Amino acid sequence: xxxxxxxxxxxxxxxxxxxxxxxxxxxxxxxxxxxxxxxxxxxxxxxxxxxxxxxxxxxxxxxxxxxxxxxxxxxxxxxxxxxxxxxxxxxxxxxxxxxxxxxxxxxxxxxxxxxxxxxxxxxxxxxxxxxx
Numbered sequence: 001x002x003x004x005x006x007x008x009x010x011x012x013x014x015x016x017x018x019x020x021x022x023x024x025x026x027x028x029x030x031x032x033x034x035x036x037x038x039x040x041x042x043x044x045x046x047x048x049x050x051x052x053x054x055x056x057x058x059x060x061x062x063x064x065x066x067x068x069x070x071x072x073x074x075x076x077x078x079x080x081x082x083x084x085x086x087x088x089x090x091x092x093x094x095x096x097x098x099x100x101x102x103x104x105x106x107x108x109x110x111x112x113x114x115x116x117x118x119x120x121x122x123x124x125x126x127x128x129x130x131x132x
Contacts, residue, residue, distance in 0.1 A: 101126040
């Protein structure tokens, strides 16, 4: 009798290697090494850059500048993923000049808690090709 390996969902923080889903088996890379299936609680696929996403990035620009101790003349969102938690994490890749990009994680509370946004991490020195 053939034994199949258990299928596991891949999740992880935006700048770390994927890990197995704590929710248990959900999916795996298929035989052609395609994308992993999305797991509840994991980050989404890339989202279109909407005016709402641009607004979220702009609303935390000063906080990002303070955390990184620098200012940015160029500050343009080029990629976004979201993660539903007890609120929403917005995982943003922001072009800040020449070949440099920021990785910014913004947490937005649920509406009943005031929808307050805060930067939970911001790192600079990334390239366009760096995964997040």
